[in-house]
Amino acid sequence: xxxxxxxxxxxxxxxxxxxxxxxxxxxxxxxxxxxxxxxxxxxxxxxxxxxxxxxxxxxxxxxxxxxxxxxxxxxxxxxxxxxxxxxxxxxxxxxxxxxxxxxxxxxxxxxxxxxxxxxxxxxxxxxxxxxxxxxxxxxxxxxxxxxxxxxxxxxxxxxxxxxxxxxxxxxxxxxxxxxxxxxxxxxxxxxxxxxxxxxxxxxxxxxxxxxxxxxxxxxxxxxxxxxxxxxxxxxxxxxxxxxxxxxxxxxxxxxxxxxxx
Numbered sequence: 001x002x003x004x005x006x007x008x009x010x011x012x013x014x015x016x017x018x019x020x021x022x023x024x025x026x027x028x029x030x031x032x033x034x035x036x037x038x039x040x041x042x043x044x045x046x047x048x049x050x051x052x053x054x055x056x057x058x059x060x061x062x063x064x065x066x067x068x069x070x071x072x073x074x075x076x077x078x079x080x081x082x083x084x085x086x087x088x089x090x091x092x093x094x095x096x097x098x099x100x101x102x103x104x105x106x107x108x109x110x111x112x113x114x115x116x117x118x119x120x121x122x123x124x125x126x127x128x129x130x131x132x133x134x135x136x137x138x139x140x141x142x143x144x145x146x147x148x149x150x151x152x153x154x155x156x157x158x159x160x161x162x163x164x165x166x167x168x169x170x171x172x173x174x175x176x177x178x179x180x181x182x183x184x185x186x187x188x189x190x191x192x193x194x195x196x197x198x199x200x201x202x203x204x205x206x207x208x209x210x211x212x213x214x215x216x217x218x219x220x221x222x223x224x225x226x227x228x229x230x231x232x233x234x235x236x237x238x239x240x241x242x243x244x245x246x247x248x249x250x251x252x253x254x255x256x257x258x259x260x261x
Contacts, residue, residue, distance in 0.1 A: 045144065
């Protein structure tokens with residue numbers, strides 16, 4: 001990496017840290033009970049097959065009639081860790097097939113009727129705007145995406161892609177953006193969904209991702225976070241979100257990553 005690029009990344013890091021600190025300290029959100037009523041239409045965007053389940057599997061199961069779910073990448077790199085950790089052997093084409101079947105199984109367990117995979121190249125999501133821009137966001141009230149500072153480049157990329165889409169398209173529907181948790185927990189939440197009655201379904205959804213859960217303890221980690229998130233609301237299990245208006249989302253992206261302007 002050249003000196004210029006290192007300096008650029010350092011500047012972005014410092015700017016984003018200051019922007020996030022300012023944002024967090026400027027408000028004092030309390031987590032409200034988030035009940036999704038039948039008239040609301042929701043879309044979950046998952047960078048990879050299993051992100052949707054780790055972050056919000058209980059919510060998907062509880063409100064399956066409200067949700068469509070789109071996995072953005074093809075899963076081709078999804079067995080790299082399994083190969084490294086457990087010696088599993090699979091080609092990229094085999095990985096794509098395995099992860100697509102796992103995703104389908106998880107969606108069926110949750111009861112999600114409308115779901116698909118965009119097949120943007122895994123770990124290259126930021127370059128997939130052409131495919132991303134084909135999503136029709138007009139009919140949704142809530143768009144669920146990973147936390148903007150979630151520690152995976154494909155997870156961060158979803159905020160960039162949605163930001164770009166909103167700057168280039170006239171969206172008549174004033175939907176809200178809901179950050180969910182995968183690799184990085186939210187420092188601030190303003191909504192919680194009680195998933196106590198759906199935690200077993202969430203576990204079943206996680207079990208369906210055998211290519212991922214056989215070499216890493218995703219199941220106890222994810223359900224453990226749900227147990228922790230339930231504490232503040234006296235729920236046995238909950239999933240937490242930061243819900244923003246479109247304007248708040250756009251300002252946050254611009255403040256966290258000033259170079260985007």
